[in-house]
Amino acid sequence: MSVISHPADTPPPEPNPGVDTRFLESLIGYNARRAALAIIGHVLPRLEPWGLRVVDFTVLTLIAHNPGITSRQVCAALDILPPNLVGLVRGLEQRGWIERRDHPTDRRAQALYVTPRGAAVQAQAQALVSAVESSDVTHLDDVERTMLIRLLRKVYLGRNA
Amino acid sequence: MSVISHPADTPPPEPNPGVDTRFLESLIGYNARRAALAIIGHVLPRLEPWGLRVVDFTVLTLIAHNPGITSRQVCAALDILPPNLVGLVRGLEQRGWIERRDHPTDRRAQALYVTPRGAAVQAQAQALVSAVESSDVTHLDDVERTMLIRLLRKVYLGRNA
DNA sequence: TATTGTTATACTCTATAACTATA
DNA sequence: TATAGTTATAGAGTATAACAATA
Numbered sequence: 001m002s003v004i005s006h007p008a009d010t011p012p013p014e015p016n017p018g019v020d021t022r023f024l025e026s027l028i029g030y031n032a033r034r035a036a037l038a039i040i041g042h043v044l045p046r047l048e049p050w051g052l053r054v055v056d057f058t059v060l061t062l063i064a065h066n067p068g069i070t071s072r073q074v075c076a077a078l079d080i081l082p083p084n085l086v087g088l089v090r091g092l093e094q095r096g097w098i099e100r101r102d103h104p105t106d107r108r109a110q111a112l113y114v115t116p117r118g119a120a121v122q123a124q125a126q127a128l129v130s131a132v133e134s135s136d137v138t139h140l141d142d143v144e145r146t147m148l149i150r151l152l153r154k155v156y157l158g159r160n161a
Numbered sequence: 162m163s164v165i166s167h168p169a170d171t172p173p174p175e176p177n178p179g180v181d182t183r184f185l186e187s188l189i190g191y192n193a194r195r196a197a198l199a200i201i202g203h204v205l206p207r208l209e210p211w212g213l214r215v216v217d218f219t220v221l222t223l224i225a226h227n228p229g230i231t232s233r234q235v236c237a238a239l240d241i242l243p244p245n246l247v248g249l250v251r252g253l254e255q256r257g258w259i260e261r262r263d264h265p266t267d268r269r270a271q272a273l274y275v276t277p278r279g280a281a282v283q284a285q286a287q288a289l290v291s292a293v294e295s296s297d298v299t300h301l302d303d304v305e306r307t308m309l310i311r312l313l314r315k316v317y318l319g320r321n322a
Numbered sequence: 323t324a325t326t327g328t329t330a331t332a333c334t335c336t337a338t339a340a341c342t343a344t345a
Numbered sequence: 346t347a348t349a350g351t352t353a354t355a356g357a358g359t360a361t362a363a364c365a366a367t368a
Contacts, residue, residue, distance in 0.1 A: 018227075018234070019223070019227055019230065019234055019237075019238045020226045020227050021223065021226075021238055022226075023222060023226060023287065024219065024222065024223070025310075025314075026291075026310070027200075027290065027291075027294055028196070028200060028294055028298055028301075028306065028309060028310060028313075029196075029197055029200035029201055029204065029294065030219075031309075031310050031313035031314060031317075032193045032194075032196045032197035032200065032313055033193075033194075033197040033201075034313070034317045035189070035190075035193045035313040035314075035316040035317045036190055036193035036194040036197055037317075038316060038317035039188075039189060039190035039193065039316065040190055040194075043190065055358095058185065058191075061184060061185065062180070062182065062185070065181045065182075065183075065184060066179075066180055066181050069180065070326080070327095071326075071327065072325080072326060072327080073179070073180055076180075077180045077182055080359095081359070081360065081361090082326080082327065082328080083327090083328075083329080083330090083331095083359095083360080083361085084358080084359065084360085085327090086327075086328060086329085103326095106325090106326080106367080106368075107326095107366080107367060107368085108325070108326040108327070108366060108367045108368070109325090109326055109327080109367095110326085110327080126184065129188070130187075130188075133188055133189055133190065137189055137316055139315045139316065139319050140189075140312065140315060140316065144312055144315070145189065147308065147312065148189060148192075148309070148312040148313070148316075149186075149187070149189060149192050151301065151305055151308065151309040151312070152189075152192035152193055152195070152196040152309070153186075153192060153196075154300045154301060154305070155196040155199060155200065155298055155300065155301065155309075156192075156195045156196045156198075156199035158300050216335095231349075231350095232349070232350065233348080233349055233350080241336095242336070242337065242338090243349075243350065243351080244336095244337080244338085244350090244351075244352075244353090244354095245335080245336065245337080246350090247350075247351060247352085250350095264349090267344080267345075267348090267349080268343080268344060268345085269342095269343060269344045269345070269348070269349045269350070270344090270348090270349055270350080271349085271350080
């Protein structure tokens, strides 16, 4: 595919009058990707003031909502490979937003916690992300939004929507 | 975010029992991305026998459906940057699936066409992709599928669904 | 023997700058 | 002056192998 991301907030690709894209537009994968990139395109520049990328926000959020979570669990939840998480965690730690403590029962692992400052940043960013999703995507009413999420979950989970 | 792609057909990430991902799961962007990656994960290995990646298939399809289309138009339709398309077009050409001819009116541009072999490959691949989408994603009935696509288009186009 | 976190590294994907030949 | 296609290259993002410490 490719329907890509770009500099940050490039205008949405088409409509490209002369070109027939009907087959691609009949594919759920194509449309889901375009929708995801459109939303990320809106969220990205609004997180930039904090120096947060979407991944950073996602990891920070997961730690905020799951005090004491391990790196391994973050990796599993977000499907990030362990080597690629190392830098993300280090970045958040260096900015004083999270801290690592000894894991209570497993001395190999480390328990991750947000600091008070990290919690504040996360809360603001979360509010902002929620707002962007339900304002920029406000072409959808609540029923449609709920329906859309249910259908998407059905696609990637298979029935347990 | 990250909910990534992986080796090719890694099992879908979670469910990760202990971890609270409720906020992320309330986001359309998160769910759309997961759905897109799940589908791509199914399509990818099935295109591999032809040596086609998803981008290759998308470009080939666009040329097949739009004889005489220019590189610039392909870029605009798929939101690929021109430098990144060069290698894709060259690859398809070297395999004898597309050819470039002089553009009838603009001597800077070149018109792209599928060859008979290219058309055959594209038709098979298209049938396969359609089949994968409506079998692996068959958790959705036709009504749901139509609804899902309409809602996704509404997200990235804004009303003209 | 398997797992956690880590380093180092490779590979792919996406983006920028700059050039040529036309328009 | 602007656009189509191209080269070269830089930078993200994603993946693999291998190791020390612990389970």
